[in-house]
Structures are given as structure tokens and as C-alpha cells.
Amino acid sequence: MNRTLLTSPLLLGFEHIERLLERNGKTETYPPYNIEHTSDEHLKITLAVAGFAAEDLSVSVEDNQLVIRGRLNNNGEDKTFLHRGIATRQFQRSFVLADGIEVLGAELNHGLLTIELERPRAENAVKTIPIRSADIQLGDARDRN
16 A cells, blocks of 8 residues: 555644645746735745736636636737747636745736735634543432532
């Protein structure tokens, strides 16, 4: 049997992470992108989308995934290229978002689509779980009061 770290019996409830890793394991190279850690709570994703206008792009959050789609509207133009080095094909790029990450906004500037993300600081919380005893029956406990 082929077991991975996430299928360990000591890790409960992480099956969805393994499915996300499998889904995102497919490596796509277009469009190229950077992910920048701008502060403890902020991230910035920058995609190179030369040739696309704002109306050709969409940014959405779907089931904890940031999904960026691009579809160039050619308006029926037929162009003859001697060399075509700028890719303008349709694309979809997805990023899995951890719980709590919020998308603050997106901006297209000089062929770069920048998406700002915020990761709020996690609060350390301790929760004490009461332990019931199987020795004391509910009726016996009432009789003692």
C-alpha cells in the first residue's frame, strides 16, 4: 500500500488537503506569476498578462480557490504575424487559499495583474474539554445533591 504523510492515522481531517494537492499538481506555465510576501499579514500575486485588457480578465474565489481567467476578445480581427512571441491564449490559473485568507483587490497595470491578499493573524486559543466519567450514572448524581 502506498501511503503519504497526509494519510497518517495521526492526522485527522486532512484528506481535503491531499485532494487539493493532487488537483494543483498539474503544472501549468502560462501565464507566468510571482507570489510576494509583503508583510506578516499580506501577500501579493502578480501575473504577466501582456495583451489582455481588464475586460478580458476575471478574478473570483470559488471553493477556497482564487481563480484567474483570461480570454482575449479579438473582435473578429484577422492578423498576419511574421513572428508571434507574445502568448495571448485563453488561460485559467488557480491558487488554493487557506482558511481565513481574504482577497483585497486586483489591479491591471502595464500588462501585470496584481492581486492583494490578506492573511489575518491566527489567535492562539486554548479550549479545555470536560471529561465525563462513566462510573457515575446520571440518576446517582441527582440523588447525591
